Amino acid sequence: MTTSPPSPDDVPSIPDDVWDRFVQDSEAEIRASAPKEPSARARMVTERLRQQDEEAARRGKRRGRGNPPPARPEGWRTGPAVYGVEERGHRRGRWLGLIGVLAAVGVLLFALNPGWALDSMRGGDGGAAPDSTPLPIETAEPTSAPSKEPFPGTPTLQDPFAGSPAKQYADGAAGIVPPKAWPAGWMTSAQVTSALKNVKAYLVDTNLDPATLRGERPDAALGMLDPSQRETRTRFETAFREPTEKNDPLRLAVRFKPSEVALAGDVVKARGRMAFTKGKDRAVVVHADYTFVYPVVKAGSGSTEVARTIIRRILDVEFPDPSRYRVTPGKFAITRYDDDIANSACSVHDGWLHPQFASDASQGDDADRSGPTVDPYDRSRDLAAERSGPGDCGTVSRT
Structure with a gap:
């Protein structure tokens, strides 16, 4: 909807007394702001000071002194010299502009890479900071593998995730973040929240x-399975009791043989997403897709070599409607x-993980690694499609 401007006949007229008062006030403001010529007394004072300056300069020259004549004071009514004020203002403006640019650059660098900025403020060289900046929560399926360039270094007992994208992953359970719940299917928002927690x-x-x-044995996890799913429960229980290639407990849980390896530290990195x-x-239906990274050392005192095992799990579970x-x-x-x-080792089916x-x-792996070379940190890979390809036992491009 638009409106048209009023016609001249519709514009209200201004009363004469209001107009006269406006004219008088405007004239008074003009007279008050107009420049004033210095008075006779001001001109006399200025001339006397000029003569005193010249006389002092002549005396100093006759006595051979090298001191310059005293600066002539600014007029007591004229204020400071305009050129000096403008020059100081320009210099101050340039400095303020430079400071503003430097501050803006600093804020931008901190926003783009806070880890590097903090390391620089602490006096570090910034070389190892980029790979320690925590990643935001994963909310969608990645489209590619993480780059290899920002992750230099070799894992050590002090830094078991050096040289790995997992350095940016969250620690343990903090990496498993359920999504915000809302009513779905037969569940209320509160029931969905409870299901995601489970x-x-x-x-x-x-x-x-x-x-x-x-x-x-993860009895708490096994207890979450619905008793009606008898075949699955039986398979899992048998796997832990008598591991075989067909009934492998590693399909359900992560297990390291204590006599062979131990965790390097107490942190396991995790990254992934959950949706319903x-x-x-x-x-x-709840879908979970997570990657876990385990740094380990050989069992026994004095072992310092760190290896990493990376496991990606995809899990779909269903909460059926109890009314149906x-x-x-x-x-x-x-x-x-x-x-x-x-x-x-992928040719051993004893129910334990055997990190390499x-x-x-130099001793070689007894497995027939005829499968493709893959990047275990590439969370964009389609595991179902890879399962249909030849050779399950391949090689990894990095750990």
Whole structure:
């Protein structure tokens, strides 16, 4: 909707007394702001001071002194010299502009790379800071592998994640962040929140719990499976009791043989994402895709060589509608579990992970590594498509 300007006849006229007062005030302001000629007394004072300056200069010259004549004072009514004020103002403006530019550059550098900026302020050379800047939470499927260039270094006991993208991953359970919940399927927002917490607890118990990593059975995680899913529960329980290639507990949990290796430190890095949606028959389906990085050393005192095993797990679980199916509230059914294990002997099926150390490379690996070379940190890979290719036991481009 638009409006037209009023016609001249519609514009209200200004009363004469208001107009006269406006003219008088304007004339008074003009007279007050107009420049004034110095008075006769001011001119006399200025002339006398000039004569005194000249007389002092002549006396100083006759006595052979090298001191310059005193500066002539500025007029007592004229104020400071305009040129001096402008010159000082320009210099001050240039300095303020330079300071502003430097401050803006500093803020930009800190925003782009806070780790490097903090390291520089602490007196470091900034060389190792870029690979320690924490990554934001992963909210969508990555489209490519992380670059190799920003991650220099070799893992040590003091820095077991040096040279790895995992240096930017979150520590342990902090890397498993459920999404914000809302009503979906048969669940309310509060019920979805509870379901997501249960899935996180399952991932923590099977991949991060110290007891599980030492080889103990993750009973808490097994207890989250719905009793109606008898075949899956039986397979998992059999796997821990009698591991075989077909029933491998590593499909469910991470286990290192204490007599062979131990964790280098107490931190396992984790990165991934979790999402949920409404499934068939008003069920709630949760999808989890996480990569875990484990730094390890050979068991026994004095071992300093650090190796890393990288495991990516993809897990889909379903919470069926209890009004349609006979299920146990709070329990879930696993509909998909997939994994990719990097840097572990893949021809051994004893239910334990066997990390490969650089010092053992000359001894060779007894596995037939006919599979492709892959980057275990590439979270954009389609594991299901790779499973259909030839050779499950390949090589990794980095650890």
